Amino acid sequence: MKLAFLSGKGGVGKTLVSTNFARLIPEAIYLDCDVEEPNGAIFLKPQIEQVLEVKVLNPEPLPELCLGCRRCVEFCKFNALAYVGQIMLFAELCHACGGCWKLCPAEALRAKERVIGQLELGRTGELATRTGLMNPGEATGVPIIKQLLHDLPSEKTVVIDCPPGSGCSVLESLKKADFAVLVAEPTAFGLHDLEMVCELVRFYNLPAGVVINKHTEDLAEVEAFCARQQLPILGKIPYQASTAALYGAGKLLVDEDVAAKELFAKIVTTVMEVATDETARHLKR
Amino acid sequence: MKVAISATGSSLDALMDQRFGRAAYFLMVETESLEFEAIENSGAAAGGAGIQAAQKVIDAGAQVVLTGNVGPNAMQVLQAAGIKIYTSEPLEVRQLVEVYQQGGLKEITTPVAAHSGMKSGNA
Amino acid sequence: MKQLVILSGKGGTGKTTLAGALVHLLEQKAFADCDVDAPNLHLICNELTEQQSDDYYGFQKAKIDPSQCVQCGKCQELCHFGAIKDFKVNPYECEGCGVCAYFCPVNQAGNSAIQMQEWVSGKTFLSKRQNEWFSHAKLQMGNGASGKLVTQVRKQLLEQITSEELVIIDGSPGIGCPVLASITGVNLVVAVTEPTLSGLHDLERLVQTVAQFKLPIFVCINKYDLNQEVTQLVEEFCAKKQLEVLGKIPYDQTVIQAVNAGASIVQYPASPAAVVIMEICQKIRSLV
Numbered sequence: 001m002k003l004a005f006l007s008g009k010g011g012v013g014k015t016l017v018s019t020n021f022a023r024l025i026p027e028a029i030y031l032d033c034d035v036e037e038p039n040g041a042i043f044l045k046p047q048i049e050q051v052l053e054v055k056v057l058n059p060e061p062l063p064e065l066c067l068g069c070r071r072c073v074e075f076c077k078f079n080a081l082a083y084v085g086q087i088m089l090f091a092e093l094c095h096a097c098g099g100c101w102k103l104c105p106a107e108a109l110r111a112k113e114r115v116i117g118q119l120e121l122g123r124t125g126e127l128a129t130r131t132g133l134m135n136p137g138e139a140t141g142v143p144i145i146k147q148l149l150h151d152l153p154s155e156k157t158v159v160i161d162c163p164p165g166s167g168c169s170v171l172e173s174l175k176k177a178d179f180a181v182l183v184a185e186p187t188a189f190g191l192h193d194l195e196m197v198c199e200l201v202r203f204y205n206l207p208a209g210v211v212i213n214k215h216t217e218d219l220a221e222v223e224a225f226c227a228r229q230q231l232p233i234l235g236k237i238p239y240q241a242s243t244a245a246l247y248g249a250g251k252l253l254v255d256e257d258v259a260a261k262e263l264f265a266k267i268v269t270t271v272m273e274v275a276t277d278e279t280a281r282h283l284k285r
Numbered sequence: 286m287k288v289a290i291s292a293t294g295s296s297l298d299a300l301m302d303q304r305f306g307r308a309a310y311f312l313m314v315e316t317e318s319l320e321f322e323a324i325e326n327s328g329a330a331a332g333g334a335g336i337q338a339a340q341k342v343i344d345a346g347a348q349v350v351l352t353g354n355v356g357p358n359a360m361q362v363l364q365a366a367g368i369k370i371y372t373s374e375p376l377e378v379r380q381l382v383e384v385y386q387q388g389g390l391k392e393i394t395t396p397v398a399a400h401s402g403m404k405s406g407n408a
Numbered sequence: 409m410k411q412l413v414i415l416s417g418k419g420g421t422g423k424t425t426l427a428g429a430l431v432h433l434l435e436q437k438a439f440a441d442c443d444v445d446a447p448n449l450h451l452i453c454n455e456l457t458e459q460q461s462d463d464y465y466g467f468q469k470a471k472i473d474p475s476q477c478v479q480c481g482k483c484q485e486l487c488h489f490g491a492i493k494d495f496k497v498n499p500y501e502c503e504g505c506g507v508c509a510y511f512c513p514v515n516q517a518g519n520s521a522i523q524m525q526e527w528v529s530g531k532t533f534l535s536k537r538q539n540e541w542f543s544h545a546k547l548q549m550g551n552g553a554s555g556k557l558v559t560q561v562r563k564q565l566l567e568q569i570t571s572e573e574l575v576i577i578d579g580s581p582g583i584g585c586p587v588l589a590s591i592t593g594v595n596l597v598v599a600v601t602e603p604t605l606s607g608l609h610d611l612e613r614l615v616q617t618v619a620q621f622k623l624p625i626f627v628c629i630n631k632y633d634l635n636q637e638v639t640q641l642v643e644e645f646c647a648k649k650q651l652e653v654l655g656k657i658p659y660d661q662t663v664i665q666a667v668n669a670g671a672s673i674v675q676y677p678a679s680p681a682a683v684v685i686m687e688i689c690q691k692i693r694s695l696v
Binding site: 008009010011012015036037039042057075077078095096097098099102103164165166167168171186187188189192193196199200203216219241244245247248249250 | 418419420421424443445446448451452468486488489500503504505506507510511547549550551581582584602603604605606607610631633634635637638659661664667668670
Binding site for chain 3: 303304307354
């Protein structure tokens with residue numbers, strides 16, 4: 001079962017919920033797909049066992065062959081190439097489409113691998129962790145997310161901590177998911193963001209449920225939205241000053257607080273049940 | 286001497302635009318005659334705007350750029366073409382040219398911000 | 409004209425709460441929500457009336473004309489993004505590189521089986537609240553924020569207002585291109601942070617980014633009492649960087665109440681958070 005944890009904006013508690021959740025599942029895999037700001041490792045503190053480079057294919061200009069025709073500069077939609085007496089490449093802007101080296105009449109550009117980030121494979125006790133890290137200044141983390149999601153063992157529970165927003169990297173993170181856990185706050189802001197991510201999972205026809213974080217009291221509009229969208233509420237994590245303090249200090253709630261551990265254990269059970277039912281129902285449809 | 290000025294409008298009365306890559310216009314001004322040509326930059330790309338803008342002013346024959354801030358990518362392209370860059374407060378273009386000719390502007394050789402490789406936000 | 413931008417690095421620290429308070433308290437101003445990924449400011453600015461909305465074209469996407477396509481499969485073979493299947497383009501996979509259109513043999517023969525078309529990736533809005541202009545945007549799913557859209561949101565606001573007005577910009581999280589586009593040309597940056605290690609980490613990155621613009625930056629620590637130790641770390645960081653802390657806002661449930669009522673926290677003036685936020689707004693007013 002592959003579970004994607006997402007929320008529209010940042011700061012709602014994706015990482016809080018997904019790290020504590022993953023910690024309670026024996027032999028699960030935790031994937032941090034928020035490759036721009038991966039924070040999962042702050043909480044899980046994994047022992048890093050292996051570091052893999054993530055590479056893409058970029059053009060390499062060969063000035064001695066260049067005719068100066070500038071076709072590649074005119075072609076590149078991403079402005080990654082300029083011509084000032086010779087071809088200049090701005091690799092961070094390159095989307096690796098391959099157009100320039102395929103169209104060059106003089107073969108003055110060739111494909112060359114370039115590192116844009118890395119995967120850190122590690123372990124927190126029984127939990128396997130994989131963190132994607134994009135090098136600062138890169139145009140896109142999508143290739144890193146692709147590699148993170150590649151080759152996942154089908155029998156294991158995989159917890160996918162998605163990036164914020166609803167952009168291309170979120171879409172990529174959802175591609176392999178069987179079920180989505182939408183993390184939401186019971187506020188008007190939270191509702192607005194929940195509507196946004198709900199649209200996303202509907203697009204992928206992905207069954208989903210909601211975990212309410214920072215819960216103090218129910219917000220009727222959020223409850224009504226979930227009912228209307230047939231999104232089961234999988235758990236509510238109460239707002240507590242002690243929780244906020246532990247989180248602020250980079251600690252896992254389930255390691256520090258018995259009540260939190262019980263609460264998360266319950267959420268794990270509910271999520272696994274609902275996800276199993278919903279995905280089965282989905283397959284039948 | 287042909288200078289390229291990032292501008293908020295298409296006439297000599299327009300204010301200089303502090304941004305190079307995302308300026309609305311580039312005014313290509315002949316400093317002796319004040320003859321000029323306005324190049325529109327409104328279709329600036331979602332990503333790589335600075336590089337595209339630098340290429341534009343180079344191709345238009347600029348020898349000097351007068352602007353507020355230049356990002357590292359644009360600066361690299363301009364420097365490769367041997368173009369000098371001077372920075373200023375946002376003055377009117379006409380006045381700016383005058384100040385430049387009197388030698389009242391500061392040349393810059395370092396970019397303003399690591400602005401490269403912005404999230405292009407494509408699907 | 410003076411412009412100020414509210415930023416944070418990390419998401420969810422309370423940028424919009426502060427922006428909403430400024431919108432309620434300051435006079436002679438216009439405001440913009442440049443957090444185009446997850447815009448929320450409109451939710452606490454009641455009585456908005458939309459004046460204008462425009463499609464925003466961020467990119468191009470390929471489109472195959474089935475009546476011209478000879479189904480040679482060349483485009484499928486060349487596309488590095490796997491965006492073409494069964495002679496159809498999936499716009500959510502297409503990055504708009506144009507390789508398919510360039511190499512399409514029908515196109516090369518002078519016809520056009522594949523066209524690069526402008527793709528609506530969102531909408532921009534101009535609204536009015538009482539007599540004040542508010543500029544904002546909404547992105548379509550699958551599209552990330554870009555500096556181009558942020559620039560557009562600010563530009564359409566500046567076209568409406570006079571030089572006496574103060575512009576308040578609610579910025580986006582992170583330190584990427586959208587943030588840089590919201591900083592350019594402002595006079596003042598206010599950073600809202602929270603006492604968490606991730607919040608502090610992201611604040612440090614933000615301060616580095618803003619320093620390159622040589623702009624004054626003022627810090628607010630929101631929910632400071634949730635972790636006094638980390639709050640102290642934030643204060644130490646600010647002292648080291650010589651950044652003035654404008655105020656420390658206590659955690660206060662009233663903030664959530666206000667949001668849920670579509671109101672600003674300062675409409676609950678007796679609440680502990682409002683008291684501090686009003687002081688902060690006073691300071692910001694005198695700074696600009």
